[in-house]
Amino acid sequence: MNKLCRQVSIDSPSVTGREWVFSFDVPVPDVPAHGARIRVMCAGACYHPRRSPSLSSLTSVSSGSSLATDVSLEGDFPASLPHHGVRDAALFPGYEVAGVIESLGANVPEDCGYTVGDRVILYPYEGIPNGYVEYLVVHDLKYLIKIPDNVSLSVAAMLPAGALLAMNTVFAAHEHVQAVLKQRGEKSVCKILIVGTGGLALWALRIAAYHFSNMKDRVTITIASLKDDGLTMAQEFQRFLSHYSVNVVQWSEDLYEKQLIERTMDACQGHVDVVIDFGTTSRSLHRSMQCLSKGGVVFVIKEVADRLLPKFSRRAEEWQQSIKSVEAGTLEQLRELVELVASGEIEPPPHTVYPAEEVLDVVRKLCHSEIQGRAILRFYPAD
Numbered sequence: 001m002n003k004l005c006r007q008v009s010i011d012s013p014s015v016t017g018r019e020w021v022f023s024f025d026v027p028v029p030d031v032p033a034h035g036a037r038i039r040v041m042c043a044g045a046c047y048h049p050r051r052s053p054s055l056s057s058l059t060s061v062s063s064g065s066s067l068a069t070d071v072s073l074e075g076d077f078p079a080s081l082p083h084h085g086v087r088d089a090a091l092f093p094g095y096e097v098a099g100v101i102e103s104l105g106a107n108v109p110e111d112c113g114y115t116v117g118d119r120v121i122l123y124p125y126e127g128i129p130n131g132y133v134e135y136l137v138v139h140d141l142k143y144l145i146k147i148p149d150n151v152s153l154s155v156a157a158m159l160p161a162g163a164l165l166a167m168n169t170v171f172a173a174h175e176h177v178q179a180v181l182k183q184r185g186e187k188s189v190c191k192i193l194i195v196g197t198g199g200l201a202l203w204a205l206r207i208a209a210y211h212f213s214n215m216k217d218r219v220t221i222t223i224a225s226l227k228d229d230g231l232t233m234a235q236e237f238q239r240f241l242s243h244y245s246v247n248v249v250q251w252s253e254d255l256y257e258k259q260l261i262e263r264t265m266d267a268c269q270g271h272v273d274v275v276i277d278f279g280t281t282s283r284s285l286h287r288s289m290q291c292l293s294k295g296g297v298v299f300v301i302k303e304v305a306d307r308l309l310p311k312f313s314r315r316a317e318e319w320q321q322s323i324k325s326v327e328a329g330t331l332e333q334l335r336e337l338v339e340l341v342a343s344g345e346i347e348p349p350p351h352t353v354y355p356a357e358e359v360l361d362v363v364r365k366l367c368h369s370e371i372q373g374r375a376i377l378r379f380y381p382a383d
Helices: 053-057 081-087 159-184 199-211 230-240 257-268 282-290 302-318 331-343 356-367
Strands: 004-010 021-027 036-044 097-104 119-122 135-138 144-146 190-195 219-225 246-250 272-277 292-301 322-326 351-355 374-378
Touching: 004 356, 021 356, 036 159, 097 135, 119 159, 144 331, 159 190, 159 199, 159 272, 159 292, 159 322, 159 331, 190 199, 190 257, 190 282, 199 219, 219 257, 246 257, 257 282, 272 282, 282 292, 282 302, 292 302, 302 322, 351 356, 356 374
Parallel strands: 190 219, 190 272, 219 246, 272 292, 292 322, 351 374
Antiparallel strands: 004 021, 036 097, 036 135, 036 374, 097 119, 119 144
């Protein structure tokens, strides 16, 4: 009989129903002949975008009553306060694990490049489990990336989803930035607005500052904070971006839309050319589009685009704007990202490590945007 190990699953907060944080025991999987079994040490607190039918009969560690809320008639994410963290991307979809190779398959050649005990992260390929398990099997070693000794496993666990998605979004925006600067001439400026407060926005800011460092006099960056802590965010950004000036504007929900748009336009000194919007509501996207110039582009994550594009495609066409969906980045981009973090060229955002047993409390805090930066779940003592 197989030994048992723990699995922690976080379902999408947009799913109707009362339970979406689960913890239960599953059999320790056998080592695949051509793959490896990973002992997961750290995992980023992300949710699985779709609920697995197999979980319906499982017992939740939470009644969910403090997290449950109604979904709006527009099909948006819940708009009530308990899910503020979903709206500002403090909690987002993804799969992030870091750990050590516990076993290699019987048919894995000796020169495979991996050994038992190697510290690795997993690229989130199609077919990954719905939840985080203490022992994870990988059937193809190409999805594993070794982690340099100077990168902690808690930092490494932030890279495969949040950081990689932010990187791919910045890369997608770069093409439009180049086109704008080429069209306008040598002394022109391209304006970027990043909307969000959580880990995605923090990563995007750092990656954008690095990526556009050779043209910082021609690319301006403004952050629209979705939390009431604009001053704190400004201090955090300037702490590590002494070489790059970043404006911060606070999108307080207490103000009228007209006031928020005027405040943003003042901070950006006019309409912007690119918006990277990590908000998840139609209100956020509509506001972003009103701050965008004609010919401008709004980049949103795929899950949000799938919901909102049908509602906004006609408006974007009327305003001569584009809304582009961005998916998770590539395996090659993740390898590059690991090298950039290891070399210190990109500094990771702040994060807090919690025991995996506290997953319910962690998700509650994320839903209320009470955790600065990222939240990492620890399954075993790491590093």
